[in-house]
Every structure is written in C-alpha cells, then in structure tokens.
Amino acid sequence: MKSADLLLLGASQVVTVDGGRAHAKRGAKEMNDLRVIEDGAIAVRRGRIADIGTTNHITARWRGLERIHCRGRTILPGFVDAHTHPVFAKYRADEFARRCRGADYEEILATGGGIHASARALRACSQDELARDVHERLDRMLLHGTVAVEAKSGYGLTVESELKSLRAIRQGAAKHPLTVVRTFLGAHVVPEEYKRDRAGYVRLVIETMIPRVAKQRLAKFCDVFVERGAFSIAEARAILLAGRRHGMRPKVHADQFRDRGGARLAADVRAISVEHVDATRRAGMRALAGAGVVPVLLPSASLFTGLKHIPNARALIEEGCAVALATDYNPGTSPTENLQLVASLGCSLLGMTPEEVVTAITRNAAVATGLAETHGRIATGRHAHLVVLDAPSYEHLPYRMGTNLVWGVVVGGRVVVREGRIL
Amino acid sequence: MKSADLLLLGASQVVTVDGGRAHAKRGAKEMNDLRVIEDGAIAVRRGRIADIGTTNHITARWRGLERIHCRGRTILPGFVDAHTHPVFAKYRADEFARRCRGADYEEILATGGGIHASARALRACSQDELARDVHERLDRMLLHGTVAVEAKSGYGLTVESELKSLRAIRQGAAKHPLTVVRTFLGAHVVPEEYKRDRAGYVRLVIETMIPRVAKQRLAKFCDVFVERGAFSIAEARAILLAGRRHGMRPKVHADQFRDRGGARLAADVRAISVEHVDATRRAGMRALAGAGVVPVLLPSASLFTGLKHIPNARALIEEGCAVALATDYNPGTSPTENLQLVASLGCSLLGMTPEEVVTAITRNAAVATGLAETHGRIATGRHAHLVVLDAPSYEHLPYRMGTNLVWGVVVGGRVVVREGRIL
Numbered sequence: 045m046k047s048a049d050l051l052l053l054g055a056s057q058v059v060t061v062d063g064g065r066a067h068a069k070r071g072a073k074e075m076n077d078l079r080v081i082e083d084g085a086i087a088v089r090r091g092r093i094a095d096i097g098t099t100n101h102i103t104a105r106w107r108g109l110e111r112i113h114c115r116g117r118t119i120l121p122g123f124v125d126a127h128t129h130p131v132f133a134k135y136r137a138d139e140f141a142r143r144c145r146g147a148d149y150e151e152i153l154a155t156g157g158g159i160h161a162s163a164r165a166l167r168a169c170s171q172d173e174l175a176r177d178v179h180e181r182l183d184r185m186l187l188h189g190t191v192a193v194e195a196k197s198g199y200g201l202t203v204e205s206e207l208k209s210l211r212a213i214r215q216g217a218a219k220h221p222l223t224v225v226r227t228f229l230g231a232h233v234v235p236e237e238y239k240r241d242r243a244g245y246v247r248l249v250i251e252t253m254i255p256r257v258a259k260q261r262l263a264k265f266c267d268v269f270v271e272r273g274a275f276s277i278a279e280a281r282a283i284l285l286a287g288r289r290h291g292m293r294p295k296v297h298a299d300q301f302r303d304r305g306g307a308r309l310a311a312d313v314r315a316i317s318v319e320h321v322d323a324t325r326r327a328g329m330r331a332l333a334g335a336g337v338v339p340v341l342l343p344s345a346s347l348f349t350g351l352k353h354i355p356n357a358r359a360l361i362e363e364g365c366a367v368a369l370a371t372d373y374n375p376g377t378s379p380t381e382n383l384q385l386v387a388s389l390g391c392s393l394l395g396m397t398p399e400e401v402v403t404a405i406t407r408n409a410a411v412a413t414g415l416a417e418t419h420g421r422i423a424t425g426r427h428a429h430l431v432v433l434d435a436p437s438y439e440h441l442p443y444r445m446g447t448n449l450v451w452g453v454v455v456g457g458r459v460v461v462r463e464g465r466i467l
Numbered sequence: 468m469k470s471a472d473l474l475l476l477g478a479s480q481v482v483t484v485d486g487g488r489a490h491a492k493r494g495a496k497e498m499n500d501l502r503v504i505e506d507g508a509i510a511v512r513r514g515r516i517a518d519i520g521t522t523n524h525i526t527a528r529w530r531g532l533e534r535i536h537c538r539g540r541t542i543l544p545g546f547v548d549a550h551t552h553p554v555f556a557k558y559r560a561d562e563f564a565r566r567c568r569g570a571d572y573e574e575i576l577a578t579g580g581g582i583h584a585s586a587r588a589l590r591a592c593s594q595d596e597l598a599r600d601v602h603e604r605l606d607r608m609l610l611h612g613t614v615a616v617e618a619k620s621g622y623g624l625t626v627e628s629e630l631k632s633l634r635a636i637r638q639g640a641a642k643h644p645l646t647v648v649r650t651f652l653g654a655h656v657v658p659e660e661y662k663r664d665r666a667g668y669v670r671l672v673i674e675t676m677i678p679r680v681a682k683q684r685l686a687k688f689c690d691v692f693v694e695r696g697a698f699s700i701a702e703a704r705a706i707l708l709a710g711r712r713h714g715m716r717p718k719v720h721a722d723q724f725r726d727r728g729g730a731r732l733a734a735d736v737r738a739i740s741v742e743h744v745d746a747t748r749r750a751g752m753r754a755l756a757g758a759g760v761v762p763v764l765l766p767s768a769s770l771f772t773g774l775k776h777i778p779n780a781r782a783l784i785e786e787g788c789a790v791a792l793a794t795d796y797n798p799g800t801s802p803t804e805n806l807q808l809v810a811s812l813g814c815s816l817l818g819m820t821p822e823e824v825v826t827a828i829t830r831n832a833a834v835a836t837g838l839a840e841t842h843g844r845i846a847t848g849r850h851a852h853l854v855v856l857d858a859p860s861y862e863h864l865p866y867r868m869g870t871n872l873v874w875g876v877v878v879g880g881r882v883v884v885r886e887g888r889i890l
Contacts, residue, residue: 135866135867141866144821145820347816349815350815351816378868382868382869392771392772392774395773398567435560444560444802445801446767
C-alpha cells in the first residue's frame with residue numbers, strides 16, 4: 045500500500061478530458077475523448093495526481109490521510125475561465141435597466157454611460173479597493189468551479205489606471221487559491237479624452253503603457269478590441285506586435301459584430317486566442333485552425349445583449365478549431381461568474397454537445413490561457429486541480445441550466461471548497 | 468416601543484411590489500409600482516408584517532428579539548414559481564445529450580424517450596421515493612428564493628400513478644417551509660397504451676381521474692396540454708369543465724408551437740392562468756386580458772429547446788395582461804429551479820424591464836397560483852414571506868445572470884435560509 049494525502053473515492057464518473065485531441069468533432073467518439081471512468085477514484089500526493097482508476101483499483105493500492113466519498117458525484121478537471129474583466133469599480137445595473145426600458149447603447153454612451161462610466165469610476169478607486177473587489181469576485185468564480193482565470197485590465201485607459209488595474213488583479217489574487225493570468229487590455233477603447241487624437245492614444249499604448257507593463261511584469265498577454273468605435277486592424281497589429289516585442293503574447297477581441305478580418309489578424313500575429321468571433325466567416329476560421337489559435341466564445345454576452353450576434357461554434361469546430369467557452373465576466377455585457385451557465389448556453393445557443401462544452405471550459409480553455417501544462421486535464425503527475433459536481437454524470441453540467449452543481453473544489457491537492465462553501 | 472419578533476434593518480432597498488396595478492407597462496412609473504423604500508426596514512410579529520418603513524422609522528417604534536442587518540442588501544417579496552413539474556422519477560440528461568448531438572425529439576420519442584420515458588420511470592417508483600425527491604427539489608427552489616410553488620402531476624398517466632404523483636407532492640411538501648399548490652395534469656399527453664384510443668383516455672381522465680382527485684382533495688387546479696400530439700381544444704374544454712364541476716379551477720398549457728385557440732379557450736373557461744402562449748396572436752391576448760387570465764411565460768424552456776418559440780411578452784403587456792414568469796421546472800425541457808435566471812431571461816429574451824420581471828415572479832405569479840391574498844407583496848398585516856438578496860438594488864436580480872443572489876429567506880416570519888444555507 046502506498047500513501048496518499050487525499051483520496052477521492054466512488055465517484056459515479058471521473059472525467060479526465062485527457063484524450064488525444066483538444067476537441068471533439070460532432071459525431072466522433074466523444075466518450076473516448078473525455079475518457080470517463082465509472083465508479084472512479086483519484087489518489088493525490090504532494091499536490092499532484094498520483095493515480096487514477098476505478099475505486100477498486102485505487103483502494104487496493106493506496107491508503108489516504110483524507111478520504112472524500114463521491115457517490116453520485118462527478119469529478120472533472122477544475123474549470124478554466126479564459127476571458128474575464130474582473131477589475132472594475134462598480135456594476136452597471138442601472139444602465140442595464142435603462143437598456144431594458146428601451147434606451148440603446150449609443151444613447152447610454154451619449155449620457156456618459158457604458159465603458160466610459162466604468163473608466164471614470166475605476167480611475168477614482170484605490171488599488172486596495174479594486175483588489176478587494178477582485179478577491180470577492182474570484183471567490184464567486186471558485187464557488188462555481190473555476191480554478192484558473194484569465195483577467196484583463198481595460199477599464200483604466202490611462203497609464204496609471206491600467207497599471208493600477210493590473211496590480212489590483214495581482215494583489216486580489218495573491219492570497220487566493222485561483223490561478224490568475226493577467227492580460228493587458230489598454231486598447232479596450234479609445235478613452236473620451238483622446239476622442240480627437242486616436243493616433244495619440246495608440247502611441248501612448250505602444251510607447252508608454254506596454255513598456256511599463258512589461259518592465260513590471262504585470263501581464264502575460266496583450267489584447268486589443270478590434271471593432272468600429274474601438275481599434276482598426278492596422279492599429280491592433282501595431283499594438284500586438286509591440287506587445288510581442290515586450291514578451292506579451294497576443295490575444296484579440298475580434299469580429300464581434302461583423303467580420304473585419306480580426307481572425308486573420310489573430311492568425312498572422314500568432315495570437316494564443318481570439319475572442320468573440322461572432323461574425324467570422326469560413327476563411328477566417330480556417331486561418332485560425334491553421335495557426336492553432338483558440339477561438340474563445342462568449343455566449344452569455346450574446347444572450348445578455350439580446351442575441352443579435354451569436355458565434356458559429358459548429359462551423360469553427362468543423363473547420364478544425366479547438367473551441368473554448370468563457371464567461372466574459374464584466375459589468376456591461378456579461379455580469380456572470382457562472383461558467384456552468386456558459387456551458388449550458390454552449391449547448392442551447394451554440395449547438396455544441398456536452399462533450400464539446402466540457403472540453404471547452406477545461407482543456408481548450410487552458411490552452412487559450414497559456415495553462416495547458418498545468419490545467420484542464422486529469423492525468424497522473426499533473427497538478428490536482430479538480431471539481432466535484434453534485435450530479436451523476438458530466439452531461440448534467442450543461443443540462444441543469446443555471447444551477448450551481450459544484451459540491452467541492454480541489455486546488456493543488458488541497459480541498460478549498462466543500463459542500464458548496466469555501467473552507 | 469412596540470415589540471416585534473424579528474426586525475430586518477438597513478436594507479439598501481425594500482421593494483414591496485404593492486402598487487396599484489398588478490403589472491407595470493413599459494415606460495410607466497415603474498418605481499412607483501414596485502414601491503421602493505431606501506434604507507428600508509421591516510418589523511415582523513406573529514408571522515406577519517407589522518410595519519414597513521425606513522430604518523429610522525422602524526427603530527424608533529419597534530424593538531425586536533431577533534435583528535437582521537441588511538446593509539447593501541435588497542428585500543423583496545418571496546418568489547412564487549407559478550409553473551413546475553417537480554414530481555418525476557429521474558432526470559433525462561442522456562436524452563438532452565442525444566438532442567445536442569443531433570437527434571430530434573421525434574427520434575427520441577420513437578426510441579422510447581421523452582415524456583413516455585418519464586411515465587414508465589415514474590410508474591415504477593414508490594410514493595416515498597417520489598416524495599423524497601420532491602422534498603429535495605423544493606429545498607433547491609427555496610435556496611433560490613422561491614417560497615411558493617405550483618406543482619403539477621402529469622408523468623403518471625394512469626389513475627394510480629396520477630394519484631400517487633399528487634400524494635407524493637403532498638408528502639414531499641408536508642414538512643417543508645414552501646407553500647405548494649397542487650395541479651392535476653392527467654391530460655399532459657395521451658399515454659402510449661391509449662395511442663389507438665384517445666377518446667378512451669379522455670374518458671378515463673374525466674370519469675375516473677378527476678372525481679378521485681377531487682374526492683381526495685389532491686389538487687386545486689386542473690390543467691390540460693393543448694397541442695398537436697397532446698389534446699385538442701374540444702377535448703381540453705371537456706376536461707377543464709369536468710375539473711371545474713369538481714371544484715378545480717382550470718389552467719391551460721396553450722399555443723406553445725402555434726396559435727390553436729388555446730388562449731381563447733382559457734378565457735372561455737375562466738382559467739386562472741394560461742401557460743407558454745409562445746405563439747398566441749393578438750386576438751387571443753385580448754381575450755386573456757379581458758378575462759383576467761394571467762399568462763405564465765416560460766423563457767427557460769424556450770432557451771433550453773433552442774429558441775424556436777419565444778413568447779411575445781411585450782405584446783401581452785401592451786394588451787393589458789398581468790404577465791407572470793415561471794421556471795417550468797421539468798426533466799425534459801427546463802431542468803432548472805432557478806427563478807432568478809428566468810427573471811434574467813425575461814429581460815434578455817423577452818424584452819421585459821426589471822420592474823416587470825420582479826412583478827412577474829412575485830405579485831403576478833401569486834395571482835396565477837391562487838395565492839394573491841397571502842403571497843407576492845410586502846404589506847402591513849400580510850404574512851411575512853421575504854427574500855433578502857445580496858445585492859444593492861432589485862435591478863441586480865435580472866442583471867446578475869445565472870448567479871444565485873439569495874442571502875436569506877423568511878417564511879411566515881421565520882428565517883429559513885441565512886447566508887445561503889437552509890437552517
């Protein structure tokens with residue numbers, strides 16, 4: 045008998061998501077891709093997965109200090125949220141209500157709302173205040189099963205406020221079990237004060253923000269929002285290449301409302317991921333697949349803003365892309381930390397299968413976040429980042445729409461959530 | 468100083484939903500209709516609301532044995548879920564997965580799935596087993612803020628199994644804080660064994676089931692599913708009138724896929740509510756408004772089944788209907804107990820305002836469930852059924868999509884949920 049620190053036993057399924065390919069084509073042998081072990085068990089030792097198998101297999105070989113019985117429950121890799129904006133000063137529920145009552149976004153912007161309202165509010169906050177809010181939001185993500193998250197700046201839009209945002213993410217995450225990967229999104233939108241000097245703002249991003257972010261090691265990725273009213277393809281390319289020269293790998297918000305060539309840009313600059321792609325046409329999809337760029341789809345944002353634009357997940361998968369799903373957590377267009385709801389929407393809105401959505405919030409999301417080596421799969425020798433759902437199969441994850449099925453979460457071998465509570 | 472049993476103090480809002488009309492037209496003075504008290508407080512005595520006002524007003528007049536501080540939180544009437552099917556033997560996640568992989572409902576039915584699968588499974592279960600599951604499902608509803616629920620039979624489809632279903636609801640609810648109102652839905656679908664004798668099943672419902680349900684006082688309402696493949700207008704009318712003769716007020720599942728005149732039937736037979744109405748045209752809506760029938764809209768079912776049919780909430784409100792929203796909780800088309808998600812979908816899918824969706828899951832839902840006198844409003848002298856949201860305004864309820872904001876629930880003056888846990 046070998047000695048483990050933690051044994052998880054008797055799970056109705058252990059779903060390793062450790063098959064050969066990073067995504068499952070419709071009709072393919074999805075079960076093989078997810079690799080499901082029934083009556084499954086896991087032995088954890090020194091923070092890592094020491095063994096995986098049936099409960100009989102594990103109990104015959106391992107004794108454990110701590111044992112968790114998972115009868116009727118399903119163990120999956122901890123979820124990875126590949127796209128969030130968690131550093132903001134306040135929710136915009138009032139603006140949401142105005143939109144519901146008939147105001148359009150242009151009107152809201154004209155009266156000082158929208159992203160500019162977020163920028164004004166964030167600039168007035170201290171780093172400590174922002175960090176405290178980030179920490180609370182990470183708690184809510186953790187309670188919904190998320191163990192790693194990509195977190196963007198982008199509501200500061202001044203040198204100091206962008207740096208403050210990234211530091212607030214670092215500070216808010218410092219004593220938190222979640223792994224947080226920071227992305228610099230100074231090029232979220234041109235701020236009000238540069239409305240008549242776009243080029244000036246692009247220069248500020250390239251010449252001042254990026255070097256300072258890089259020097260202080262505040263971000264792993266550099267992202268740009270390519271859209272009418274935000275940044276052109278040429279501006280985005282200049283910013284992303286500048287980021288890359290400073291060691292930040294590109295990400296791109298692209299083609300949310302129409303195909304502006306953002307997907308091709310993402311492929312050209314070797315972005316790790318491209319976000320939204322609601323309107324990307326087939327040629328762009330093929331470029332993404334060819335360059336190995338992960339499309340990160342954000343269906344809760346589509347739903348929240350009234351379903352005017354919905355990404356074509358089936359076409360992306362057909363073209364060979366490894367699709368990820370993320371919450372897009374932000375106060376304007378997706379105020380939800382619940383990645384399980386996003387998985388449900390992957391099925392109901394995007395026509396994905398349960399196997400595809402499970403892969404999309406674990407393995408593929410880990411790739412999109414630069415965490416492929418440490419997150420998104422359950423395999424011997426890897427870090428033990430696990431979620432335990434109070435449901436008998438992974439199919440319940442998208443099926444039980446809008447309810448939080450998380451019973452437990454294990455991060456680095458340590459039980460951090462149990463019975464739905466943070467320990 | 469008067470003496471209260473419970474004081475709720477310092478709420479950022481107390482939202483009474485106690486205005487003049489049972490619904491808010493878009494652009495109308497919604498705030499007046501919801502009646503919002505900022506820095507609000509409530510005194511509870513002997514299970515009822517003794518006083519409502521600002522915190523200063525209440526603390527100057529009342530001392531309380533138990534005090535709950537609600538800073539940053541919002542107090543609303545406890546939610547009423549006006550349409551659920553909580554008595555079923557098992558979830559159908561496998562069938563959902565097949566549908567996601569491309570099977571259509573006809574195929575699933577042909578291979579023994581769908582509602583017939585639910586009927587077979589339920590017939591094989593004991594009343595005790597069913598009651599235990601009902602109890603657990605009521606717990607999850609309560610944790611999401613629901614204090615009263617309409618619960619239908621309809622997966623039995625034999626005399627004994629329909630009676631067993633209604634008894635299981637009664638048994639499962641017996642020691643539960645939720646108020647549960649039972650509806651007999653023997654006419655959910657024609658069961659497999661009567662496929663060649665529809666008239667025989669209608670006779671069974673009218674001549675055997677209804678009299679026995681009524682004699683045993685097992686249901687307050689009698690419901691029929693009017694649809695191709697289910698029951699015709701003429702069959703439904705005969706069943707509903709038979710139910711009415713036995714003291715059960717009609718409800719109708721109508722016009723889910725196309726306008727078959729179900730709304731007009733509901734108006735004719737003086738139904739208390741009509742469910743779905745996804746395809747009802749204006750004439751039907753006017754008939755509902757004229758007869759005071761509450762349309763109960765089920766947007767999570769629309770979303771879960773791929774958005775092929777979406778009710779026209781704006782037109783119903785324009786025509787003068789008091790609209791309710793409900794989960795339609797069931798294993799086939801809406802496996803969610805989360806009425807807050809349904810409120811979100813009321814805004815994002817149906818174009819309702821936050822004021823309208825709050826009214827739709829409180830006051831209007833109470834009317835649809837025959838609980839207008841006891842539920843759905845906060846007013847002096849009424850039973851103290853309250854929900855405390857961990858959010859600073861009622862607008863957060865639909866805004867924070869897919870997260871459970873419930874911090875506390877009070878039923879009949881007793882705190883039954885606190886910090887998101889059942890006490």
